[in-house]
Amino acid sequence: MLFSIVMPVYNADTYLNEAIESILKQSLDFKKNVEIILIDNNSDDNSFEICNYYLRKYPNNIKVRKIEEPNVSVARNVGIKECSKFSSFIGFIDSDDKISKNTLREVYNFFERNIKVNIAVLPIYYFDARKGSHGLNYRFEDKIHTVNILEKYNFVHYHIGGVFVRKSILDNKKNIFNPNLSFWEDALLINQILIQEKEYGLVHKGKYFYRKRKNNNSLVDIAWYKKDRYTNLLQEGYLKLIKVSINEFGYVIDYVQYLIIYHMKLYFFKKYNNIIYQVLNNSERLEFFSKLYDVLEYIDEKIILEQNFKMYIKEYLITLKRQGIEFDKLINFGEITDEKVIIVKWKFTKGYYEIFAILSNEYYSTNKNDHIFIISRNKKLRIIYERDLKELKIWNRIVRERNNSLVKAKIPIYALKFSFVLSTNGKNFYINEVNLLNKLLDKVLGKLIFFKK
Structure with a gap:
C-alpha cells in the first residue's frame, strides 16, 4: 500500500460522497495503492452510515472508526494509528473537500524524485460558495519544487488538507495533533514538523479543492463561537x-x-x-x-x-x-499624500458626468474641518457631500474616522481629466488624478468583448 488517507468526518453527509469518490477515482489504482481511514467525529447526521457503505464496498481498502466526541485532533490521531504499517505515505483530506484526479500519482512522483524531502503540499483552490485560488498559491508560481523555510520565510503553510508526509515521520509520539486545540491544531503540527525538517515540497500538478460552504457551518466557522478560539x-x-x-x-x-x-x-x-x-x-x-x-x-x-x-x-x-493594550492613539505610518479617492460609481447625464467617490481608508482619518474638492483646468468644481461613513473599528476601538468620506460631484462633460484635492489645516494636498476618458474606453471595450463572445 502506497497511500493512507486520513479523513475525519463530522456532519458531512451532504459532501462526504464527493470527497471519498475523488480518492476512489484517482489515476493511481485505488485497490492496489490506497487505503482510506474514516473517523466519524460523533456525527448526528447520516455520515456514519455513508462511511459504512464504503466499508462494505471496499473492505480491503477502507477502515471506519467512531469516536464519541467531536474532536478533530483526536480523530486524526486515531486515523494515524490505524494506517497500515506497510503504507509509505500519509495524506490528509477533509470530508467536505476533494482532490484532482492526478493528485496521488503526482505526489508519489514528487517523493520518488526528492528522496530527502519528507513533507509535501498541494495548491489549494476554493469551490462551492466561493471560487478562486488560495492566497498562498503564489508559492507555486515559481518553478521551484522545494522550499527551505529559512530562505523563503514568506512561503508559509498551515492548512492540513492536501498535506502528504512520509509515514516514518509520524511513527513517533512527538508528532501528533494537539487534542487541546479545536482550531489551528493542523498548523501547529505541520509547522512543528517543518521546523524539524527545514524543508518541504510543492506538488505543482496536484490540486486540493477546499469547499467554502454556503451555510457557514464548517468547523472553521463554528470555532469562532468557542472560547478556546x-x-x-x-x-x-x-x-x-x-x-x-x-x-x-x-x-x-x-x-x-x-x-x-x-x-x-x-x-x-x-x-x-x-x-x-x-x-x-x-x-x-x-x-x-x-x-x-x-x-x-x-x-x-x-x-x-x-x-x-x-x-x-x-x-x-x-x-x-x-x-500595550492600553494605548491612547494609533501610531501613523502613512501620509496624507498616500491617500486615494476611489470612484465607486459614475454615469453620464445630459451635459455632465455624475460621480460618487470615497476616500480609501488606508492612511488618513479626515477631520470635521477637512474639505475635498475637484480641480479641472485650474477651476474648482463643486462637491456635494452625500453622507458620512461609519467609523472603522477594531474590537470596538475606532482606528479610522471617516467624516465626509462619501462624496457626490457633477463634472462638466469637457472635464475628462481632473484631480481630487484634500484641504486640511490650511494646506491643499493633491491626492490623485482621474481620467474619465480611460474609464469610458474601458467600458466600451468591455461591451465589445461581451458582444463578440
Whole structure:
C-alpha cells in the first residue's frame, strides 16, 4: 500500500460522497495503492452510515472508526494509528473537500524524485460558495519544487488538507495533533514538523479543492463561537510554536513570525472581529488582549509591515506591540499624500458626468474641518457631500474616522481629466488624478468583448 488517507468526518453527509469518490477515482489504482481511514467525529447526521457503505464496498481498502466526541485532533490521531504499517505515505483530506484526479500519482512522483524531502503540499483552490485560488498559491508560481523555510520565510503553510508526509515521520509520539486545540491544531503540527525538517515540497500538478460552504457551518466557522478560539489558541498554538522555534534555533525564525502574523489577520476580518463580545466576558477579553501582546513581543515590525493588510491593521498591531493594550492613539505610518479617492460609481447625464467617490481608508482619518474638492483646468468644481461613513473599528476601538468620506460631484462633460484635492489645516494636498476618458474606453471595450463572445 502506497497511500493512507486520513479523513475525519463530522456532519458531512451532504459532501462526504464527493470527497471519498475523488480518492476512489484517482489515476493511481485505488485497490492496489490506497487505503482510506474514516473517523466519524460523533456525527448526528447520516455520515456514519455513508462511511459504512464504503466499508462494505471496499473492505480491503477502507477502515471506519467512531469516536464519541467531536474532536478533530483526536480523530486524526486515531486515523494515524490505524494506517497500515506497510503504507509509505500519509495524506490528509477533509470530508467536505476533494482532490484532482492526478493528485496521488503526482505526489508519489514528487517523493520518488526528492528522496530527502519528507513533507509535501498541494495548491489549494476554493469551490462551492466561493471560487478562486488560495492566497498562498503564489508559492507555486515559481518553478521551484522545494522550499527551505529559512530562505523563503514568506512561503508559509498551515492548512492540513492536501498535506502528504512520509509515514516514518509520524511513527513517533512527538508528532501528533494537539487534542487541546479545536482550531489551528493542523498548523501547529505541520509547522512543528517543518521546523524539524527545514524543508518541504510543492506538488505543482496536484490540486486540493477546499469547499467554502454556503451555510457557514464548517468547523472553521463554528470555532469562532468557542472560547478556546481566543486565549487558548494564542497560548497553545502561536506561543507553543514560538517555543518550538526557540528550542530548535535559539530564537523565533522569520518563517514562524510571518506564519503567525499572516494567520492572525483572520481576527480582523469584519465578520469575525466582533464575535469576541458574544463569546468572552470582560475578564476573558482582557486576558486575550494581554496574551496577544505577549505574542507580538516576538514579532519584528518589519514582518508586520510586509503583510498584505490594510495599513490601519498594521498600525494597530505595531501600536499594540509598542505600547500595550492600553494605548491612547494609533501610531501613523502613512501620509496624507498616500491617500486615494476611489470612484465607486459614475454615469453620464445630459451635459455632465455624475460621480460618487470615497476616500480609501488606508492612511488618513479626515477631520470635521477637512474639505475635498475637484480641480479641472485650474477651476474648482463643486462637491456635494452625500453622507458620512461609519467609523472603522477594531474590537470596538475606532482606528479610522471617516467624516465626509462619501462624496457626490457633477463634472462638466469637457472635464475628462481632473484631480481630487484634500484641504486640511490650511494646506491643499493633491491626492490623485482621474481620467474619465480611460474609464469610458474601458467600458466600451468591455461591451465589445461581451458582444463578440
